[in-house]
Amino acid sequence: MDPLKVLGLEPGTSPDKARSQYMLLCKQYHPDKNSDEYAEQQFKEISNAYKQIEENPSLLDRSPGHFYSGRQGETFQVNLKITSGDLFFGRTRSVKYKRLASCKKCHGTGSKSMNTQICGMCKGSGIVKGSIFRVVRSDNQCPECAGVGVVIPRDDVCGYCKGATLLPETTLQKVKLDIGYRNGQILIYKDGGNDGPFRGSNGGLYVKLVLEGDRRTCIRDKVLHIEAEISPAQHMLGDKISVDVFGKAYVCNIKPLDKEVSIAAAGNPVKVALLVKWPELTDKSRKLYERILADEKKAMEASSGSSESVP
Ligand SMILES: [Zn+2]
Ligand SMILES: [Zn+2]
Numbered sequence: 001m002d003p004l005k006v007l008g009l010e011p012g013t014s015p016d017k018a019r020s021q022y023m024l025l026c027k028q029y030h031p032d033k034n035s036d037e038y039a040e041q042q043f044k045e046i047s048n049a050y051k052q053i054e055e056n057p058s059l060l061d062r063s064p065g066h067f068y069s070g071r072q073g074e075t076f077q078v079n080l081k082i083t084s085g086d087l088f089f090g091r092t093r094s095v096k097y098k099r100l101a102s103c104k105k106c107h108g109t110g111s112k113s114m115n116t117q118i119c120g121m122c123k124g125s126g127i128v129k130g131s132i133f134r135v136v137r138s139d140n141q142c143p144e145c146a147g148v149g150v151v152i153p154r155d156d157v158c159g160y161c162k163g164a165t166l167l168p169e170t171t172l173q174k175v176k177l178d179i180g181y182r183n184g185q186i187l188i189y190k191d192g193g194n195d196g197p198f199r200g201s202n203g204g205l206y207v208k209l210v211l212e213g214d215r216r217t218c219i220r221d222k223v224l225h226i227e228a229e230i231s232p233a234q235h236m237l238g239d240k241i242s243v244d245v246f247g248k249a250y251v252c253n254i255k256p257l258d259k260e261v262s263i264a265a266a267g268n269p270v271k272v273a274l275l276v277k278w279p280e281l282t283d284k285s286r287k288l289y290e291r292i293l294a295d296e297k298k299a300m301e302a303s304s305g306s307s308e309s310v311p
């Protein structure tokens with residue numbers, strides 16, 4: 001696997017920038033911080049890729065010769081809007097996005113003959129040593145091939161992509177969600193980015209999860225936390241109640257004075273915080289409470305009766 005692709009770096013990235021990108025991904029995928037089952041594997045790949053670059057920083061260069069086999073496509077990020085329910089039930093969601101794909105007519109060569117003709121002026125590197133040309137760009141880009149390293153004879157240019165080799169397309173990436181994923185988490189799909197020009201390798205796709213909707217539900221450490229309202233009588237006596245978990249009803253047995261109960265829904269643990277909802281008094285309930293209060297007072301007098309008589 002190309003280390004640049006694993007880290008989502010463009011050829012020509014500075015070592016400093018490569019390091020900061022590496023640190024960013026480390027934070028995201030460190031096993032101590034990410035309990036996702038794939039995180040450890042991804043963390044290993046990221047570490048290996050950066051080690052290769054540290055040992056051989058020239059991997060970051062746009063090194064001459066690499067262009068013969070095409071350049072690497074661009075890596076980019078898209079956002080995927082999800083809900084807590086998507087995470088909880090481990091749903092598969094799709095993200096629609098635009099990418100550049102190799103032209104189907106010329107198979108990404110840009111030419112009718114599908115031959116790749118290396119630029120004679122720069123020998124395919126896309127770079128020329130300055131001075132001998134009147135107009136020299138600061139990056140010494142080859143003027144013959146505009147830095148691409150490949151030339152297409154005018155009569156051989158593909159009529160479909162006009163020699164661009166890549167054409168925009170809309171595509172779907174399926175994303176299997178998991179209760180362990182968090183808002184803002186980035187998932188890496190190594191070949192989901194743009195195809196490389198002139199049959200180069202694919203860039204990667206980063207999918208950032210953006211959590212939307214219900215703020216009362218919250219998933220922490222793979223446990224869903226929700227709230228359910230109960231009446232004072234249910235709180236005192238216990239009851240069997242129905243709890244809504246993302247639109248599905250689950251039965252939940254509560255014991256007297258419970259403040260929280262645990263249930264399982266769709267194979268995942270759910271903690272239900274029980275909130276006592278105090279109703280408005282009615283004539284009927286007022287009478288009941290008055291009787292309870294009278295009984296409480298009687299009980300208090302009985303237990304403290306002897307101490308009161310002491311002068
Ligand atoms: Zn050239
Ligand atoms: Zn074409």
